[in-house]
Amino acid sequence: LITAAPSAARSMLNLFQAYRKVRDQLEFSSGDGRQAGGVNSPVEQVRETLQQANNYFAEVEEAAQALREAVAGSDGGDTADRLLESVVRHAATDPGVRVRIIPADVMNGQLRRYDYHRRELLISEALRRSQRTFHLLVQLALITQSDMFDQLCETHEVDDGAARSLFRSTLAGYFAGAVMMPYDGFLAAARELRHDLDLLGRRFGASFEQVCHRLTSLNAPHARGIPFFFLRVDDAGNISKRLAAGGMQFAKNGGTCPRWNVHKAFRTPEKLLLQAAELPNGQRFFTIARTVPQNWSPPGEDAPEFAVALGCEIHHARDLVYADDIESAKRRQHDAIGIGCAVCERMDCTQRAHPPVGHDVRFDGNSRRVGLYNLET
Numbered sequence: 001l002i003t004a005a006p007s008a009a010r011s012m013l014n015l016f017q018a019y020r021k022v023r024d025q026l027e028f029s030s031g032d033g034r035q036a037g038g039v040n041s042p043v044e045q046v047r048e049t050l051q052q053a054n055n056y057f058a059e060v061e062e063a064a065q066a067l068r069e070a071v072a073g074s075d076g077g078d079t080a081d082r083l084l085e086s087v088v089r090h091a092a093t094d095p096g097v098r099v100r101i102i103p104a105d106v107m108n109g110q111l112r113r114y115d116y117h118r119r120e121l122l123i124s125e126a127l128r129r130s131q132r133t134f135h136l137l138v139q140l141a142l143i144t145q146s147d148m149f150d151q152l153c154e155t156h157e158v159d160d161g162a163a164r165s166l167f168r169s170t171l172a173g174y175f176a177g178a179v180m181m182p183y184d185g186f187l188a189a190a191r192e193l194r195h196d197l198d199l200l201g202r203r204f205g206a207s208f209e210q211v212c213h214r215l216t217s218l219n220a221p222h223a224r225g226i227p228f229f230f231l232r233v234d235d236a237g238n239i240s241k242r243l244a245a246g247g248m249q250f251a252k253n254g255g256t257c258p259r260w261n262v263h264k265a266f267r268t269p270e271k272l273l274l275q276a277a278e279l280p281n282g283q284r285f286f287t288i289a290r291t292v293p294q295n296w297s298p299p300g301e302d303a304p305e306f307a308v309a310l311g312c313e314i315h316h317a318r319d320l321v322y323a324d325d326i327e328s329a330k331r332r333q334h335d336a337i338g339i340g341c342a343v344c345e346r347m348d349c350t351q352r353a354h355p356p357v358g359h360d361v362r363f364d365g366n367s368r369r370v371g372l373y374n375l376e377t
Contacts, residue, residue, distance in 0.1 A: 042163035046170055047242065049156045055243055056219035057152065060171055063145055064178030067137075070094075071179075080205025083180065084133045091121070091136070095143050099136060101125050104296065114139050126296035130180075130207045137176035142168065145175060174217065180206050181214045187225055190215065194321040195226070197288070197310070209292045212310045216243050226316045229285075231256070232292075232308045235266045240306065246313045247283050249339060257337040257344070258351045262289040265307035274322050276314060278334035280345040286323055287311035 071086045091097045097114075099121045107113065107124040112135040114121050121139050123132050142149075149168045153159075158167045181204045193199050200211045209232070218225030229248040232241040233256065242250045250256065256263075261275040273289045289309040297303035314334075317323035338344030341354040355361045 042160060042166050045158065045160060045163040046166045049158055049167060050170070050243060053156065054219045054245075055174075055217045057171065057174060058220070059148055059152065060145075060175050061178055061183055061220070063148060064175050065182060067140075068179050068182050080180075080203065083205060084129060084136070087133065087136055087140070087179075091140055095140070097121050097140070097143065099123065101132070104298075111135060112139060114143075128207070128293075130201075130205055130210060133180060133205065134173075134176045134210065137179050138169075138172045141172035141175035145172070173213075177206075177210060177214045177217070180204055180210065183218070183220065184223065186214060187218050187223055190218070190225060191319075194319060196321045207292070208290065209308050212308055215310065216245065226312050226319060228310050228312050230308065230310050231262070232306050233262055235305050235307075237263060241308075246285075246311075246316075248279075248285060248311060248313075256340060258353070259335060259337045259349075260289075260309070261287065261335075262307050262309035265289045265291045266305065272322065276317070276334045277337045280336075280338060284314035284334050285311045286314050286317040286320065288320075288322055 067090075071090045072083070088099045091099055097119050100123070102122045102124060104124050104126040107122065107126070110122075111124045111127055111131075112121070121136065123135055127135060146168075149171050152171060153164050153167055156167070158164050181200075186200070186204065189200060189203055193203075195215070197208055197211050200206070201208055204211070206214070212228075212230055215225060215228045216230045219227070227246040229245040229250075230241070230243045231239055231250060233239055237256060237258070239250065239256065244250055260277065261273040265271075265273055269291045270293065271290065275287045275289070276284065277287060278284045287309050288311065289307060291305065291307045294303040294305060312320075336346060336349075338346055338349070341352050342357050344352070344356055346352075347356075
């Protein structure tokens, strides 16, 4: 090619160099194109570790199943309504921790506090029942599964002190969810109920967000669930939790696409928003978005507001009860969304907040488009 068509070869080389430049820029930029400055932060390290593990930890699943059987019997038959009391009784004997529900004003803003010397776990009355169960199990995991968590830190090469502490807490949360929603029983129920999130929550005594989290971890080689992706955002679009799956990727920092229905969830609190969407590369997804109930906050203080989104590739939508009557999931035309403005190739997007990296921006004082930028294609 170099000999036969030197100009074409030179153009290909320039194109590849431009690609390398854009890729390097994106690796160190946020979803809105700003330099992130926190690529090696403990949060990003833990997120990357979860991503590499596909959010599945067999050792934690086994330990969680063992505790569930110890609390509820070998058949795991203790109902969700009795699980909290059963775990409280079990904790009193193994590992010998007394659990107390404490008034919110005494907890002074804390949701959970463990007194190592008194062997007491104090849980705020402000927490809902599912949250109390979850926090109790998280603390039990930190007490009883410390060696396993240390081993997993070594296995996944999480060496930084802050990242190690966060990873251990994340594993404890994973453990708690696995006890509340045992793998085999939860997977079977998800298939039976066709992933009705509210019914799953009622059956297992878990919150909407807890159910969404658990669905992303059903990745055991012998029994896989649907590869869901998940994220949680605030009303400013900041991502506080994210897990990519099924080809869906998220910008490491910054916000997401404003065309995604998750951002509209704050207008209709606790109402499910369903969307069939398509990325610029042609990948299609079905997503479910909803706000999560606000935690209690003292009078005069605003409680944090979040919305969560759960999604999967469009061909899995037939296994979701929510897609049955959604015309957008069956028609060819899907809502056009992107990952983030910095990496989105939709030049005609009228909601673009930042120009895409690697493209020239034109400004013409004699005309104005609907969108903010006039981009070279």
